[in-house]
Amino acid sequence: MKRHICIFTGALLLAISTNAADMMSVQVKTTAVRDTPSFIGKAIATLSYGDRIEVSETQGVWARVKTPGGATGWTHTSALTTERIVLKSGRQTAQTRASSDELALAGKGFNSDVEAEFKKSHRNMDFTWIDKMEKIKIPSCEMESFLQEGGVTPQKGGAR
Amino acid sequence: MNLRITSNFISQISIFWMVVIFLLTVAMSQAQLLDAISDIGAEVAKQAGVLTPEQAKSVKKAGKALDKTFDSITPEQEYYIGRTVGAVIVNKYRPYDNEAENRYLNDLGQTLAQFSDKPETFGGYHFLLLDSNEINAFSAPSGLIFISRGMVNCCKNEDALAAVLAHEIGHVEHQHGLQAIKNSRLTTAFTVLATEGAKNLGGRDMAQLTEAFEGSINDITSTMMNSGYSRGCEREADKSAVKIMQRAGYEPNGLVSMLLEMKKQLKPGGLDFAKTHPSPDSRIEDITEWIGTYQPVKTPVKRQARFLKETGKNQ
Numbered sequence: 440m441k442r443h444i445c446i447f448t449g450a451l452l453l454a455i456s457t458n459a460a461d462m463m464s465v466q467v468k469t470t471a472v473r474d475t476p477s478f479i480g481k482a483i484a485t486l487s488y489g490d491r492i493e494v495s496e497t498q499g500v501w502a503r504v505k506t507p508g509g510a511t512g513w514t515h516t517s518a519l520t521t522e523r524i525v526l527k528s529g530r531q532t533a534q535t536r537a538s539s540d541e542l543a544l545a546g547k548g549f550n551s552d553v554e555a556e557f558k559k560s561h562r563n564m565d566f567t568w569i570d571k572m573e574k575i576k577i578p579s580c581e582m583e584s585f586l587q588e589g590g591v592t593p594q595k596g597g598a599r
Numbered sequence: 600m601n602l603r604i605t606s607n608f609i610s611q612i613s614i615f616w617m618v619v620i621f622l623l624t625v626a627m628s629q630a631q632l633l634d635a636i637s638d639i640g641a642e643v644a645k646q647a648g649v650l651t652p653e654q655a656k657s658v659k660k661a662g663k664a665l666d667k668t669f670d671s672i673t674p675e676q677e678y679y680i681g682r683t684v685g686a687v688i689v690n691k692y693r694p695y696d697n698e699a700e701n702r703y704l705n706d707l708g709q710t711l712a713q714f715s716d717k718p719e720t721f722g723g724y725h726f727l728l729l730d731s732n733e734i735n736a737f738s739a740p741s742g743l744i745f746i747s748r749g750m751v752n753c754c755k756n757e758d759a760l761a762a763v764l765a766h767e768i769g770h771v772e773h774q775h776g777l778q779a780i781k782n783s784r785l786t787t788a789f790t791v792l793a794t795e796g797a798k799n800l801g802g803r804d805m806a807q808l809t810e811a812f813e814g815s816i817n818d819i820t821s822t823m824m825n826s827g828y829s830r831g832c833e834r835e836a837d838k839s840a841v842k843i844m845q846r847a848g849y850e851p852n853g854l855v856s857m858l859l860e861m862k863k864q865l866k867p868g869g870l871d872f873a874k875t876h877p878s879p880d881s882r883i884e885d886i887t888e889w890i891g892t893y894q895p896v897k898t899p900v901k902r903q904a905r906f907l908k909e910t911g912k913n914q
Binding site for chain 1: 672673674675676679680682683685686687689690694701702705706707709710713714716717718719720721722723725726727743757788792805806808809812813815816845846847848849899901902905
């Protein structure tokens with residue numbers, strides 16, 4: 440009996456440690472992998488929606504990740520989810536797996552198809568400016584010089 | 600001998616339950632466990648002949664759909680909701696087509712967003728000026744933020760403008776827009792999605808989903824433009840604004856200085872912030888509780904020069 444309890448405890452510990460390790464998915468369109476855990480860290484790689492990455496440690500809101508390409512660096516945890524995201528092209532794969540909540544099907548629900556349907560019944564609704572504003576992306580070097588030129592000094596560790 | 604058999608038997612049962620508990624621990628989060636329990640309930644009822652297989656299936660589906668609320672919306676779906684909410688806003692208010700001023704707004708806004716608790720959204724944060732003298736600002740889910748020129752006129756320095764943008768980032772961070780969606784819409788949407796199964800959405804399902812989408816957009820835009828968020832939401836957004844400004848290195852008194860100016864400019868009965876937000880006085884009362892007595896903002900000369908130049912105030 441004692442032996443069984445030992446085996447059970449061992450297996451449970453293994454299960455917990457396996458859960459804590461550490462594959463996560465990128466849940467935003469794109470995000471940078473940086474050389475330091477800060478937004479002013481240099482971007483060394485870019486991750487895309489659905490990418491699976493290995494998390495080896497976390498420091499506050501930053502996760503040390505290994506990209507599919509083998510690069511290691513830091514990504515903000517708000518860009519990551521524990522769910523596995525299956526992209527639309529992999530829909531077939533997603534369906535053959537269990538319908539677990541851990542499996543998020545990209546493009547499910549309110550998506551570009553629904554937006555297209557909405558546009559059909561609201562032909563006067565113009566999305567030009569939405570597309571235009573989405574293109575305005577400030578690179579982190581510009582943010583840094585913006586703060587500097589304005590004499591704005593972030594708190595130590597302020598950039599989340 | 601008998602005692603030995605009984606002991607072996609008990610031992611085997613213990614192992615069996617340990618394995619069951621182990622498998623459940625590994626395989627299921629709490630939410631999944633609840634799903635499984637609802638599935639098992641439906642299955643038991645089916646086996647007992649209380650429900651037909653079809654009814655059992657629909658009970659399972661409804662159970663899964665009903666326990667989902669706005670926080671079951673994925674970042675990708677939030678992004679599509681935000682795009683359409685944004686489209687409603689720019690179709691009601693004309694955007695201010697000035698590349699330099701919009702760039703400045705994005706320099707400031709996107710930098711501030713990095714200091715929020717949610718710096719990463721599906722499509723990122725983007726800011727746009729609206730060509731209107733109304734005192735207004737809107738934030739669509741996922742980070743599309745709109746500021747009227749009337750609102751910019753309430754800002755006497757960059758710290759005050761930073762406060763306006765940080766307040767709107769606070770609404771995005773706390774998903775206040777999504778919270779305005781009626782649960783019934785989400786129940787419809789998630790029920791349709793639960794039926795998706797092995798097939799792509801058919802015409803009827805797509806129509807239902809689009810209807811739920813349209814309803815969600817109406818819920819958000821009417822809250823934003825007509826009734827306003829709750830006092831609690833506004834306080835939460837102000838609290839985030841103070842936090843973001845402190846982390847970034849802006850003077851949080853900028854929020855109070857903006858509210859004092861807004862108080863002078865708001866017209867009673869107006870259709871803008873006068874209608875959708877708590878009074879500046881009550882907001883100032885809350886904010887000074889967090890940051891202490893109001894001190895006029897001392898903004899560095901070069902920051903003030905930049906602000907005046909980039910907002911077209913020194914012309």
